[in-house]
Amino acid sequence: MTTELKMDVPQPRFLDQTQQGVLGKPIPRVDGALKVTGQATYAAEWQMDDMAHGVFVGAAIPKGHFTIDRDSIAGMDGFLGLYTDNLVRNSARGTLNTNPVQPGDRVDYLGQSIALVVAETFEQARDMAAALKVSYTRDDDAVTDLSEYDDWELKVGIELGDVDAAMDAAHKSVDLEYTTKGHNSGAMELHGSIASWDGDHVTVRSSLQMLGFNRNELADSLGVPPEQVRLLSPYVGGGFGSKLGIGPDSVGAAVAARDLGRPVRVVLTRPQVFDTTIRRTETRQHIRLAANQDGRLTGISHVNWQSNLPGEGHAEPVDAATRFLYAGENRYCAHYMARRNSPATGDVRSPGEAVGMLTLEAAMDELAEALEMDPIDLRIRNIPEVHPGNGKPISSNGMASSLRQGAEAFGWDQRQPTGTRREGEWLIGMGVAAAARANLLMPSSARVTLNPDATAVVETDMTDIGTGTYTILGQIAAETLGLPTESVTVHLGDSNFPTASGSGGSWGATSSGSSVLIAARAIRKTLAERMGCEEEALTLKDGMATGGNKRSALSELIDQPISEEGKIDKGKLTKGTHQAGYGAHFAEVAVNTVTGEVRVRRMLAAMAAGRILNEQTARSQVYGGQIWGIGSALHEGLEFDTRTGHIANHTLGEYYVPVHLDVGDLDVLFIDERDDMANPMQAKGIGELGFCGAAAAVANAIYNACGVRIRDFPATPDRIFPHL
Amino acid sequence: MRVSLTVNDTPRTLDLDPRTSLLDALRDHLHLTGTKKGCDHGQCGACTVLVNGERVNSCLCLAVMHDGDEVTTIEGLGTPENLSPLQAAFVKHDGFQCGYCTPGQIMSSHAMLKEIARGWPSHVTEDLSAKAELTIEELKERMSGNLCRCSAYKGIADAILEAAAEQREAAE
Numbered sequence: 001m002t003t004e005l006k007m008d009v010p011q012p013r014f015l016d017q018t019q020q021g022v023l024g025k026p027i028p029r030v031d032g033a034l035k036v037t038g039q040a041t042y043a044a045e046w047q048m049d050d051m052a053h054g055v056f057v058g059a060a061i062p063k064g065h066f067t068i069d070r071d072s073i074a075g076m077d078g079f080l081g082l083y084t085d086n087l088v089r090n091s092a093r094g095t096l097n098t099n100p101v102q103p104g105d106r107v108d109y110l111g112q113s114i115a116l117v118v119a120e121t122f123e124q125a126r127d128m129a130a131a132l133k134v135s136y137t138r139d140d141d142a143v144t145d146l147s148e149y150d151d152w153e154l155k156v157g158i159e160l161g162d163v164d165a166a167m168d169a170a171h172k173s174v175d176l177e178y179t180t181k182g183h184n185s186g187a188m189e190l191h192g193s194i195a196s197w198d199g200d201h202v203t204v205r206s207s208l209q210m211l212g213f214n215r216n217e218l219a220d221s222l223g224v225p226p227e228q229v230r231l232l233s234p235y236v237g238g239g240f241g242s243k244l245g246i247g248p249d250s251v252g253a254a255v256a257a258r259d260l261g262r263p264v265r266v267v268l269t270r271p272q273v274f275d276t277t278i279r280r281t282e283t284r285q286h287i288r289l290a291a292n293q294d295g296r297l298t299g300i301s302h303v304n305w306q307s308n309l310p311g312e313g314h315a316e317p318v319d320a321a322t323r324f325l326y327a328g329e330n331r332y333c334a335h336y337m338a339r340r341n342s343p344a345t346g347d348v349r350s351p352g353e354a355v356g357m358l359t360l361e362a363a364m365d366e367l368a369e370a371l372e373m374d375p376i377d378l379r380i381r382n383i384p385e386v387h388p389g390n391g392k393p394i395s396s397n398g399m400a401s402s403l404r405q406g407a408e409a410f411g412w413d414q415r416q417p418t419g420t421r422r423e424g425e426w427l428i429g430m431g432v433a434a435a436a437r438a439n440l441l442m443p444s445s446a447r448v449t450l451n452p453d454a455t456a457v458v459e460t461d462m463t464d465i466g467t468g469t470y471t472i473l474g475q476i477a478a479e480t481l482g483l484p485t486e487s488v489t490v491h492l493g494d495s496n497f498p499t500a501s502g503s504g505g506s507w508g509a510t511s512s513g514s515s516v517l518i519a520a521r522a523i524r525k526t527l528a529e530r531m532g533c534e535e536e537a538l539t540l541k542d543g544m545a546t547g548g549n550k551r552s553a554l555s556e557l558i559d560q561p562i563s564e565e566g567k568i569d570k571g572k573l574t575k576g577t578h579q580a581g582y583g584a585h586f587a588e589v590a591v592n593t594v595t596g597e598v599r600v601r602r603m604l605a606a607m608a609a610g611r612i613l614n615e616q617t618a619r620s621q622v623y624g625g626q627i628w629g630i631g632s633a634l635h636e637g638l639e640f641d642t643r644t645g646h647i648a649n650h651t652l653g654e655y656y657v658p659v660h661l662d663v664g665d666l667d668v669l670f671i672d673e674r675d676d677m678a679n680p681m682q683a684k685g686i687g688e689l690g691f692c693g694a695a696a697a698v699a700n701a702i703y704n705a706c707g708v709r710i711r712d713f714p715a716t717p718d719r720i721f722p723h724l
Numbered sequence: 725m726r727v728s729l730t731v732n733d734t735p736r737t738l739d740l741d742p743r744t745s746l747l748d749a750l751r752d753h754l755h756l757t758g759t760k761k762g763c764d765h766g767q768c769g770a771c772t773v774l775v776n777g778e779r780v781n782s783c784l785c786l787a788v789m790h791d792g793d794e795v796t797t798i799e800g801l802g803t804p805e806n807l808s809p810l811q812a813a814f815v816k817h818d819g820f821q822c823g824y825c826t827p828g829q830i831m832s833s834h835a836m837l838k839e840i841a842r843g844w845p846s847h848v849t850e851d852l853s854a855k856a857e858l859t860i861e862e863l864k865e866r867m868s869g870n871l872c873r874c875s876a877y878k879g880i881a882d883a884i885l886e887a888a889a890e891q892r893e894a895a896e
Contacts, residue, residue, distance in 0.1 A: 032815035036812075037802055121741060
């Protein structure tokens, strides 16, 4: 049986009534022992008989057409095949659900995977890929440098009132321009796939975030019905957006395996991950804020310039949080898109807020200074009653509590006037920023089976990309069915299981978790019938059922497994309310007065994200977000060669992600909250909230430390020391 | 080419293409996939193993260069049923999320603790003539060659410090 719940009405707090007491607890990851011993099997690690190996060849021109010379490698030892048909230009953007662009012999950017060389061994294939002769006809109209670009496509997101008039009438205002560089997800596991065909059915072991969408994308790319495609992704070595959609590896492996009649493995090199999956766009941003004498915002304008490849549907929602974070009757948000011959842009962790809240919250810091207000007071004063753009009710907003409790825990009252706290050659400062991330619900299904021996099994094609899905889905089932967590086994990452939301947009835990709760509650209903009581009157704990003046072991109630499928879907509340996780970020930094280097000494994140499902995994997600904040504030930036449009620093040695030594003390504070309108668990997404605004807290701390305003990110020393 | 290695105390002889890296020999020929490939050119640390007790990036080694050497991989430290103290501490302190850099972090920290015990200085050691101590600063400096994009650095540091403290207590 399938039980479906659409989020039409506020949900009762069922999980506050259950008795097992495991939900929310900091239970260590159930997949932990496998991961620390190297026993968790990632996509490229499956052992297959007779497996061949494929390596991609990248285009050497930014735009034009290519012809390959098969004979240049066909005589080399181990040669098996050379494939150009059906290859995808770049990874699918998140939730695309159909085939990515398949350009044939056309090149749209330097580095595009134009041919797949397959050989008996990886070493042979790698040498053949280097030896393959390719001839090109190069177009001379490639767009590789946006400094002279004049064909911007404008899209207005919101226009309310008159921001220009609000700026003219303002008591104080700021009018600021920012730039941010492009970002790469940098998941540690290289994108890789192993494809094997059995007749007209293909099984692909791949590193993917959203199997329901990915199956359709791959089937469409191969020209087969989705029923003939099975995806397996039980362990995923990080995603951060780059594995939301299928990549060149899965399509290439499947194309070659179909032709050769044997399994084929394709793993992208690290530079190919940078070039051929997706990146976050670089941005130019223009922010205007107008405030009256009381420090209330009267006008907000956020305009940005970004880029993507021709034919890509993704735009970075840079103004996502600007639309709802603060009150203000005059509002304008818009973006300008350029089409350039550079790697595709798409969703990288916290798409929109990552760069949009960095600038908005830095601008709020400047406005607070202009108004001579404490930046926390300014933010709290401008928290809206309803969504300021469309008037929808706000499901829950913990921003004020986060700012207040965070300030107390961090010691905000110790903050000194700008540029006055000195320790040797270091200047010390504190910064604050709001955190916000839209809370999204996606359709999601799961099957839960309760066995007579008081064990349970959860099955869904949901993925665990490091988010803790195995652990929290087990906790939800255990809590609902009254079982110890050790009695629940969770199977994920197989597209033959019921289709889940997938991991992305911070909707994974809440959407897939709700489906598990719904399925487990359907089982409770059967148990209640057998006990002769209402489900509400049934108590389940440690494998025992109590209700209707009876007490019985589960083994006495059922002699066959009970299997139920649960499904959650969007409803009237999803569309009719504004839902977001909120919070506050605090940072203390030291700026070296000689070199301009910035050291983040400590950070604190106060997070209001509804019910916390596992305090330890949630905390780790927030730590990760804080560190991504450090990275985007100080280190990370894609550099483009303006002659060819390609990413010049497409390795982890040249694109600087934070390392151990870049990270100071981290602290996380969860604000107690329940969101009855979000889902039946009253939880909101946390995976991205910890990043949204974190970089701005660092930037604002830099100003407080040394008086230098950073408006071009990352804040590398060369952008600081000339102004000291 | 024939290559003889002792891997996790077991002698192994392989017939390898001389272009095969030690990393690929472990993963593809010995099926020890606990050692990870994160960049394949010495920048991320996911492939860290011990060769004759010292940590190396196995992606930067050709297997044929190590004929006769002793190699220890994550599979040689412990099993899910019998975790090493470092492995158990990583689970307890949530010193990972996706788990992909984790074997490299653990192998690296295993060797790093021995380097400190021998008194090797690092870039952040204040007094190069004194014996190095395991401070948080030393730990971070010495582990900075192992990237973690999930950014579980805090849990990793807490895990290493706890395992090292247990090691010291056991020694005393």
